[in-house]
Amino acid sequence: MDQHFLTPLFSPRSIIVFAGNPEDLDSQAPMARALLAELTTNGFSGQISFLDTEMTGTLSDLAHTRADLAVIALPHEQIEAALEIAGRIRCRAALVLSANLPAPACANLHAVAKRHGVHLLGPNSLGFQRPLLKLNASAAGPLAAPGPLALVSQSGALTSSILDWARRNGVGFSTVVSLGANTAVDLAQVLDFLATDGSTHSILVYMEGITHARRFMSALRAAASVKPVVVMKAGRMPAGTTAALTHSAAIVGADDVFEAALRRAGVVRVRAFTQLFSAARCLASRYRPVGKRLAIVTNGGGPGVLAADWANDIGLEVARLDPQSRNTLAPLLSPNATLNQVLDLGEDATEAHYRAAVEACGKDSHVDGVLVIYAPKPACYPGADPVVIAQAVIDGSARLGKPVVACWMGDDSVRPARELLNAKPLPSFRTPEAAVDAFGNIASFYQNQQLLTQTPPPLSTLATPDTEGARLLIEGVLAERRRVLTEMESKALLAAFHIPVTRTMLARTANEAMLIASQLGYPVALKIDSPDISHKSDVQGVALGVMTATQVRDTFNDMLARVAKAKPGARINGVTIQPMSGKPRGRELYIGLTTDDPFGPVITFGAGGTMIELINDQAMELPPLNQFLARRLIERARVAETLGHWRGAPPVNMESLEQVLLRLSEMVCALPQLQEMDINPIIVDEDGAVAVDARVVIEHAGPQNQAFHHLAILPYPAGLEREWPMKGGGLYTIRPIQPDDAEMLQALVKGLSPESRYFRFVSSMQELPAKMLARYTLIDYDREMALVAVHTDRVLQDDGSFVETEQIIGVSRYITNPDQTSCEFSLVVSDAYAGQGLGSRLMLSIMDVARTKGLAEIEGLVLANNDGMLRLMRSLGFQIKPFADDADFKLCTKTL
Numbered sequence: 001m002d003q004h005f006l007t008p009l010f011s012p013r014s015i016i017v018f019a020g021n022p023e024d025l026d027s028q029a030p031m032a033r034a035l036l037a038e039l040t041t042n043g044f045s046g047q048i049s050f051l052d053t054e055m056t057g058t059l060s061d062l063a064h065t066r067a068d069l070a071v072i073a074l075p076h077e078q079i080e081a082a083l084e085i086a087g088r089i090r091c092r093a094a095l096v097l098s099a100n101l102p103a104p105a106c107a108n109l110h111a112v113a114k115r116h117g118v119h120l121l122g123p124n125s126l127g128f129q130r131p132l133l134k135l136n137a138s139a140a141g142p143l144a145a146p147g148p149l150a151l152v153s154q155s156g157a158l159t160s161s162i163l164d165w166a167r168r169n170g171v172g173f174s175t176v177v178s179l180g181a182n183t184a185v186d187l188a189q190v191l192d193f194l195a196t197d198g199s200t201h202s203i204l205v206y207m208e209g210i211t212h213a214r215r216f217m218s219a220l221r222a223a224a225s226v227k228p229v230v231v232m233k234a235g236r237m238p239a240g241t242t243a244a245l246t247h248s249a250a251i252v253g254a255d256d257v258f259e260a261a262l263r264r265a266g267v268v269r270v271r272a273f274t275q276l277f278s279a280a281r282c283l284a285s286r287y288r289p290v291g292k293r294l295a296i297v298t299n300g301g302g303p304g305v306l307a308a309d310w311a312n313d314i315g316l317e318v319a320r321l322d323p324q325s326r327n328t329l330a331p332l333l334s335p336n337a338t339l340n341q342v343l344d345l346g347e348d349a350t351e352a353h354y355r356a357a358v359e360a361c362g363k364d365s366h367v368d369g370v371l372v373i374y375a376p377k378p379a380c381y382p383g384a385d386p387v388v389i390a391q392a393v394i395d396g397s398a399r400l401g402k403p404v405v406a407c408w409m410g411d412d413s414v415r416p417a418r419e420l421l422n423a424k425p426l427p428s429f430r431t432p433e434a435a436v437d438a439f440g441n442i443a444s445f446y447q448n449q450q451l452l453t454q455t456p457p458p459l460s461t462l463a464t465p466d467t468e469g470a471r472l473l474i475e476g477v478l479a480e481r482r483r484v485l486t487e488m489e490s491k492a493l494l495a496a497f498h499i500p501v502t503r504t505m506l507a508r509t510a511n512e513a514m515l516i517a518s519q520l521g522y523p524v525a526l527k528i529d530s531p532d533i534s535h536k537s538d539v540q541g542v543a544l545g546v547m548t549a550t551q552v553r554d555t556f557n558d559m560l561a562r563v564a565k566a567k568p569g570a571r572i573n574g575v576t577i578q579p580m581s582g583k584p585r586g587r588e589l590y591i592g593l594t595t596d597d598p599f600g601p602v603i604t605f606g607a608g609g610t611m612i613e614l615i616n617d618q619a620m621e622l623p624p625l626n627q628f629l630a631r632r633l634i635e636r637a638r639v640a641e642t643l644g645h646w647r648g649a650p651p652v653n654m655e656s657l658e659q660v661l662l663r664l665s666e667m668v669c670a671l672p673q674l675q676e677m678d679i680n681p682i683i684v685d686e687d688g689a690v691a692v693d694a695r696v697v698i699e700h701a702g703p704q705n706q707a708f709h710h711l712a713i714l715p716y717p718a719g720l721e722r723e724w725p726m727k728g729g730g731l732y733t734i735r736p737i738q739p740d741d742a743e744m745l746q747a748l749v750k751g752l753s754p755e756s757r758y759f760r761f762v763s764s765m766q767e768l769p770a771k772m773l774a775r776y777t778l779i780d781y782d783r784e785m786a787l788v789a790v791h792t793d794r795v796l797q798d799d800g801s802f803v804e805t806e807q808i809i810g811v812s813r814y815i816t817n818p819d820q821t822s823c824e825f826s827l828v829v830s831d832a833y834a835g836q837g838l839g840s841r842l843m844l845s846i847m848d849v850a851r852t853k854g855l856a857e858i859e860g861l862v863l864a865n866n867d868g869m870l871r872l873m874r875s876l877g878f879q880i881k882p883f884a885d886d887a888d889f890k891l892c893t894k895t896l
Helices: 030-041 076-088 103-116 156-168 187-196 213-224 247-251 254-265 273-283 301-313 323-332 351-363 386-397 412-422 432-452 467-479 487-496 510-520 549-566 627-636 638-642 654-670 739-751 754-761 770-777 838-852 867-875
Strands: 014-018 047-051 069-072 093-097 119-125 127-130 135-138 146-153 173-178 202-207 229-233 268-270 293-298 342-344 369-374 404-408 505-507 524-529 542-546 574-579 587-596 600-607 618-621 674-685 688-691 694-698 722-725 731-736 784-796 802-816 822-829 857-863 879-882 889-895
Touching: 014 030, 014 076, 030 135, 069 076, 076 093, 076 103, 093 127, 103 119, 119 127, 146 156, 146 187, 156 173, 156 202, 156 273, 187 202, 187 213, 202 273, 213 229, 213 254, 213 432, 229 254, 229 273, 254 268, 254 432, 254 587, 254 618, 268 273, 268 432, 273 432, 293 301, 293 351, 293 432, 301 342, 301 369, 301 432, 323 351, 351 369, 351 386, 369 386, 369 432, 386 404, 386 412, 404 412, 404 432, 432 627, 467 487, 467 654, 467 694, 487 524, 487 694, 505 510, 510 524, 510 549, 510 574, 524 549, 542 549, 549 574, 587 638, 587 654, 600 627, 600 638, 600 654, 618 627, 627 638, 627 654, 654 674, 654 688, 731 838, 739 770, 739 784, 739 802, 754 822, 784 838, 802 838, 822 838, 838 867, 857 867, 867 879, 867 889
Parallel strands: 014 047, 014 069, 069 093, 093 119, 146 173, 146 202, 202 229, 229 268, 293 342, 293 369, 369 404, 822 857
Antiparallel strands: 127 135, 127 173, 505 574, 524 542, 524 574, 587 600, 587 674, 600 618, 674 688, 674 694, 722 731, 731 784, 784 802, 802 822, 857 889, 879 889
């Protein structure tokens, strides 16, 4: 149970092969011939048995056969029988190498594997490679060279292409997995395995689609929290949108949402498979930038300009040295050097000039990373040796605490220098654009890792919304068999979540319109109110700045006539009257919601107004949001540049804008019926924000098996927080773990006695490694849970004041098993707080959570000599059994 459930698949000790007679390769299909040749020639140290196809109908000769992995490469009509045999002889994993197996046959194989508890990779897969184990269970070509990278691909053809490219470029792998479209072992499960695989340092993913967003995001976030993950995604063109009822649905493409999901998962996305490896190499470097300011050092103006232009295009900043750094550097360079935004060292630049420039950039606080460009120069220039300059850059960068990327342009004349750079931990590229892209990947990784650690609750700290009133409003509309809320209903929904809206009243006659306008005060805006009209301005259903009662009457009548002509069958409720916003210096913005398949709700933000589709300025984020995520969402939109001092107007009230985004996040979490929404425009100035117009589209939510089922990222489960009394007086809090708890968790582990640490981790380690610490604190609350017991002490300071300090005094945890019906637990309690009932309370609490998740059984391994833990398990009703695989452990199980 201490191994990953896919260990028998990817690290088998014994393999049984269903592919016919290995001595008669000529009689085999091409895939089987390739498989057999590879399995028998690479030196795999485990046991390999071959099953002749003539034996697939009998079990008598297999009664004593045992294998971790069954590899099946047979004609289509024989595969199911072979898998049945593999299941009966208790193989724990199976690989089916096939092509073009029909979907019904694939479903039958899945059913056979599930019935026998076999983890099935395939069918219609090229298999996998584990170069460090010298195991090539694939038809993807020769065994790759060993290395620290893992490759997971949903395309067999691309897997073969990447391996071919990697062989020519000296790239090695820890694991290569070709999934295919019909595999039972999916991408999320492979990511889970690679996250815990000690030989894998970075993970490369090529993907074409997913079916279960929550599981995918959970696995991706877990992997990215401990290792760099680089993703290449096919199908980047926007999805066609039909019958869009809001601007949100009209302007948001499927690829935009996928980009937002990857960003939130803390990974880097690239566009070409060669970039997979450059990104992985950069991310494997020991330095991480704290921003996106790139200093460019070059000996040629043209290459420097190309690099600067591309940096601006992809959202990086070209760093400018501060005056002190420039004054210090200038005397060390050639008189021909220019120290503007690009540091052009001149055509006569020597290795000393390069070294000085790189070191100056390293010391400057305005620089986050350095790009060093060398363009070949005629031999008549002194110091033009590209190898010597490359060595100088390597020496200079070794003392920096910042990432450095190199670009040695040209070919034959710089090949030795490029080989020298490639042999060092210094990413090197042929073109300035590629080098800038590489730094962009590093900067994106840092920024996305910040997003990864955010675990917002479903509700903010703002005033509690009227959630029940909002639900009643939605249920009333659905009862009328309507999907689109009117403007007044939409604004009532916003108001229930304390989003400021303009006061709006409905007039059914011209006289009513005049009376309402007089009460609200001029000038007013008139808008047609119809559930059948998505965009009012398209049918001339909006009139702004109406100043008098006479104008109100005439506008009312004219508007009804125009709309009736433009939309003859539309239902008209009347015309809404509302005062003009009163924010002459306000910025018109847009906040919206759309629902993606499969990622669910997505919050969008950008420039608003009637030309929103033309402007096409939208940033997006997956809910839930907190203030940090809301601020980052605003910053990613182009309109963010207008929110500061802009054309004589003071900066907007950013806090009020963030609050609107937090309120919308609350709505999304609480109301799964929401499908689309426009708040357009929402006008923001220095005094605050107000929603001028809104449109909401809803749908029946369907059966709700658990809270927040509609979200791809589960919110922080704040509702599980409880206070409990301690035996000696005082209180402690049991709550779900958070990423910020890493320091306190490490302190707990360091404070344990050696015996307690060994009982918990079966190891003599004195503290948690960084990757394990990240894995334990950044969890997905859907498939696992960790509850911490936190005690608060009041510490007297020298000045007589008290400071409250928190410490974690115990942790209980469960992780859902692959069968999705049971889970594995762990428990640790501080030695200083033993004997106070803390362990019992933590276990009862974690079992309650597992029970509410629908899990049927909880189990765990306890060392046979851990008498205290075994007594606790018995007192809680657990059954204690011997563990068949290791006599040093006892298996503790309890039905939930």
